[in-house]
Amino acid sequence: xxxxSAKKRQGSRGGKSTGSSRMLGMTDEGKRxxxxxxxxxxxxSQSAVSRCFKPGASVSKKMRDKVMTVAKExxxxxxxxxxxxxxxxxxxxxxxxxxxxxxxxxxxxxxxxRGFDERGVHVLLFTLEHESDVDKMLDQVWQYQVDGVISAAxxxxxxxxxxxxxxxxxxxxxRSFQDYPVSAIxxxxxxxxxxxxxxxxxxxxxxxxxxxxxxxxxxxNQRTQGALNRLKELGKKSVxxxxxxxxxxxxxxxxxxxxxxxxxxxxxxxxxxxxxxxGCMDAARHEFDLRVPEDVSIVGFxxxxxxxxxxxxxxxxxxxxxxxxxxxxxxxMDRVENRDLPPEKRSFSGVFLEGESARLG
Amino acid sequence: xxxxSAKKRQGSRGGKSTGSSRMLGMTDEGKRxxxxxxxxxxxxSQSAVSRCFKPGASVSKKMRDKVMTVAKExxxxxxxxxxxxxxxxxxxxxxxxxxxxxxxxxxxxxxxxRGFDERGVHVLLFTLEHESDVDKMLDQVWQYQVDGVISAAxxxxxxxxxxxxxxxxxxxxxRSFQDYPVSAIxxxxxxxxxxxxxxxxxxxxxxxxxxxxxxxxxxxNQRTQGALNRLKELGKKSVxxxxxxxxxxxxxxxxxxxxxxxxxxxxxxxxxxxxxxxGCMDAARHEFDLRVPEDVSIVGFxxxxxxxxxxxxxxxxxxxxxxxxxxxxxxxMDRVENRDLPPEKRSFSGVFLEGESARLG
Numbered sequence: 001x002x003x004x005s006a007k008k009r010q011g012s013r014g015g016k017s018t019g020s021s022r023m024l025g026m027t028d029e030g031k032r033x034x035x036x037x038x039x040x041x042x043x044x045s046q047s048a049v050s051r052c053f054k055p056g057a058s059v060s061k062k063m064r065d066k067v068m069t070v071a072k073e074x075x076x077x078x079x080x081x082x083x084x085x086x087x088x089x090x091x092x093x094x095x096x097x098x099x100x101x102x103x104x105x106x107x108x109x110x111x112x113x114r115g116f117d118e119r120g121v122h123v124l125l126f127t128l129e130h131e132s133d134v135d136k137m138l139d140q141v142w143q144y145q146v147d148g149v150i151s152a153a154x155x156x157x158x159x160x161x162x163x164x165x166x167x168x169x170x171x172x173x174x175r176s177f178q179d180y181p182v183s184a185i186x187x188x189x190x191x192x193x194x195x196x197x198x199x200x201x202x203x204x205x206x207x208x209x210x211x212x213x214x215x216x217x218x219x220x221n222q223r224t225q226g227a228l229n230r231l232k233e234l235g236k237k238s239v240x241x242x243x244x245x246x247x248x249x250x251x252x253x254x255x256x257x258x259x260x261x262x263x264x265x266x267x268x269x270x271x272x273x274x275x276x277x278x279g280c281m282d283a284a285r286h287e288f289d290l291r292v293p294e295d296v297s298i299v300g301f302x303x304x305x306x307x308x309x310x311x312x313x314x315x316x317x318x319x320x321x322x323x324x325x326x327x328x329x330x331x332x333m334d335r336v337e338n339r340d341l342p343p344e345k346r347s348f349s350g351v352f353l354e355g356e357s358a359r360l361g
Numbered sequence: 362x363x364x365x366s367a368k369k370r371q372g373s374r375g376g377k378s379t380g381s382s383r384m385l386g387m388t389d390e391g392k393r394x395x396x397x398x399x400x401x402x403x404x405x406s407q408s409a410v411s412r413c414f415k416p417g418a419s420v421s422k423k424m425r426d427k428v429m430t431v432a433k434e435x436x437x438x439x440x441x442x443x444x445x446x447x448x449x450x451x452x453x454x455x456x457x458x459x460x461x462x463x464x465x466x467x468x469x470x471x472x473x474x475r476g477f478d479e480r481g482v483h484v485l486l487f488t489l490e491h492e493s494d495v496d497k498m499l500d501q502v503w504q505y506q507v508d509g510v511i512s513a514a515x516x517x518x519x520x521x522x523x524x525x526x527x528x529x530x531x532x533x534x535x536r537s538f539q540d541y542p543v544s545a546i547x548x549x550x551x552x553x554x555x556x557x558x559x560x561x562x563x564x565x566x567x568x569x570x571x572x573x574x575x576x577x578x579x580x581x582n583q584r585t586q587g588a589l590n591r592l593k594e595l596g597k598k599s600v601x602x603x604x605x606x607x608x609x610x611x612x613x614x615x616x617x618x619x620x621x622x623x624x625x626x627x628x629x630x631x632x633x634x635x636x637x638x639x640g641c642m643d644a645a646r647h648e649f650d651l652r653v654p655e656d657v658s659i660v661g662f663x664x665x666x667x668x669x670x671x672x673x674x675x676x677x678x679x680x681x682x683x684x685x686x687x688x689x690x691x692x693x694m695d696r697v698e699n700r701d702l703p704p705e706k707r708s709f710s711g712v713f714l715e716g717e718s719a720r721l722g
Contacts, residue, residue, distance in 0.1 A: 075526070092485065092505075110467060113488045122505065123486040124453065127474045144453075144483065165436070248670060282671040309609060310643040311672040 033076045042070040091121050093332060094146045096137065098128035098153035105152065107304075108173070111322055112150060115329035121147070128153045135159070142166060148332045151175075154218060169335035171328050175218045181343040183335065185328040189219060189301075190226030192317035192350035193270070196299050197230040199352070200268045203361035205297060208239050209266035211254040211276050213246045220246070220272040223301055227270050240266070244276045251279025252287070259288055267296055268358070274300035274307040274316055281312055281357060297358035307355070315358040317350035324348055394437045403431040452482050454693060455507045457498070459489035459514035466513065468665075469534070472683055473511060476690035482508070489514045496520070503527060509693045512536075515579060530696035532689050536579045542704040544696065546689040550580060550662075551587030553678035553711035554631070557660050558591040560713070561629045564722035566658060569600050570627035572615040572637050574607045581607070581633040584662055588631050601627070605637045612640025613648075620649055628657055629719070635661035635668040635677055642673055642718060658719035668716070676719040678711035685709055 027033055035053075039046040044067060051059045052067040095112055097105055113123045124144055126137050138159060141149060148169040157180045163170040172184035200208070208231055213220025224241065231239050242257050244250035251271060258266055271277035277300030284290040284298065292298055300307060303318025327346055335341050354360065388394055396414075400407040405428060412420045413428040456473055458466055474484045485505055487498050499520060502510060509530040518541045524531040533545035561569070569592055574581030585602065592600050603618050605611035612632060619627055632638035638661030645651040645659065653659055661668060664679025688707055696702050715721065
């Protein structure tokens with residue numbers, strides 16, 4: 001071993017001193033260890049060191065072992081950041097999320113992160129508190145030179161056009177535009193609601209009610225519209241609609257509002273997500289002493305794990321979260337590799353899950 | 362407006378062409394717009410442009426307005442990545458998480474992200490599937506030159522020493538070492554369990570049982586040990602302990618196992634988290650037709666929102682998630698600003714939440 005590496009090892013021994021002036025990965029002069037330092041100590045050329053750190057590059061096992069041993073001794077790390085300036089690839093993608101009331105979103109984040117991690121790409125997380133913060137956040141997204149973006153948050157057509165102008169691939173998750181081409185992964189919300197309405201209708205339900213998510217949620221609007229459209233086709237016109245916020249308490253409050261309104265008591269309540277449906281079930285049982293589903297059928301949407309708990313056994317539409325997340329990851333990475341791919345939409349059908357919260361004949 | 366900026370605007374108009382050769386933020390020669398381009402068009406010096414983008418730098422409003430207008434026209438963005446090579450600050454922190462069975466962790470991630478976002482710092486997410494992947498993941502962490510790391514995953518003392526050698530501040534979340542100085546934010550798990558045991562004991566419970574999380578979870582081990590220690594002090598020695606995995610189904614299965622064992626039927630079950638306690642309640646009620654809390658008291662730990670649902674009204678210890686996340690963010694950022702700060706531990710007491718799942722006299 002060379003003097004340099006021996007010193008390094010000495011410096012790092014024990015490793016309990018903080019603020020030490022001699023740190024692993026630094027030369028005695030306090031500079032970052034470079035590939036040239038590794039080459040010098042290993043007695044090889046800098047380009048050989050470089051090849052050893054390049055995935056797929058041709059290099060003998062003997063050479064690689066020698067270089068890697070020295071690199072480890074010196075604490076050399078190829079700098080992903082510096083490399084990104086040369087390659088134009090940062091191996092980071094941004095994920096933009098804004099709605100955390102819905103239990104579904106943190107789970108999505110975990111699935112996306114796993115998918116990217118498998119590809120050696122890391123997720124830079126942007127959480128949006130208010131819609132009005134989008135522009136400020138996009139400024140940050142550009143600055144970090146991410147390779148691409150997945151957005152589960154609403155963006156305007158103008159904001160999307162900035163991505164194209166900058167050549168940064170974007171994939172929407174569960175949102176899209178009708179008149180503006182953009183890549184997107186969606187669950188077919190309308191179809192799912194139509195399936196639910198048809199099943200409830202076939203079982204003889206008469207008095208339908210709807211509990212929506214927040215009015216600015218595109219997903220909630222699609223679900224609500226899907227249910228209302230199908231109900232209208234079935235001749236059911238005056239359907240009470242109460243607004244919730246995707247949260248448990250709002251589901252409870254909305255059910256209370258439905259019961260206390262002068263209109264007829266519902267025998268089927270369609271909720272824009274599972275968590276509100278669970279709130280609704282608890283209100284029906286514990287506040288109004290109703291039996292679910294004998295007195296009132298309650299259905300949700302999402303297929304969250306909580307809906308399967310035996311106190312609820314919710315009848316719902318399962319969004320295929322893992323499949324959709326994986327599709328989003330691969331759709332984005334395809335566009336990072338080949339920026340000329342045209343926008344594409346993939347729409348996944350939700351899966352009807354029959355629980356015990358709806359009387360289905 | 363200059364010719365350059367007019368061309369840019371023309372190039373970006375409509376914004377629907379993908380793969381366009383002229384992109385916002387690029388010069389006509391296809392190079393990135395730099396601060397020099399902005400300076401030339403605005404008719405000011407490059408250092409003036411630089412000052413305009415430096416937070417807190419002295420610059421007149423007139424100058425700033427002029428520079429910002431031109432920068433916007435040309436699509437100039439200061440490059441956070443390039444800047445990080447000069448400043449040594451990437452304004453990114455890594456968050457390492459490994460346990461997603463527990464509903465608590467995705468919520469933590471969101472809170473951490475919010476805290477960092479407020480400080481203009483972004484979270485690079487690392488999800489760990491297997492403990493054995495830690496070394497590979499740390500390699501990635503070094504490569505991205507993050508300013509600091511929060512780890513809710515287990516790291517060895519040796520792995521922690523690498524952070525010190527590289528001068529990268531690390532804050533543990535809900536884990537720590539006894540014999541090795543490291544910064545950490547913890548909830549006082551033992552104390553919380555002792556509070557629960559004392560309350561159950563005071564109410565006359567006799568047959569205690571424990572459902573643990575995964576054996577490799579430090580948090581679960583601390584909770585279990587806290588409960589067992591206090592039970593031992595109270596003279597209760599042969600306490601059945603069944604292992605779960607933090608998930609709902611494992612709570613159900615563990616309760617079944619307790620009931621089917623030859624030992625006496627429990628009248629108090631202490632679960633290492635809320636989700637298992639919920640599974641336990643459902644098993645007691647729906648599989649064994651027991652009343653909770655009349656026949657058996659069940660308590661959890663975490664204070665998840667689901668525990669408050671009226672079908673459960675779980676008695677539990679609330680970990681002050683938002684406060685702990687904010688403390689972790691500020692503890693880390695303090696060390697990013699000043700690397701000489703010594704390791705520090707902050708331990709927060711959990712808050713006893715009296716629900717209706719335990720008979721408490």
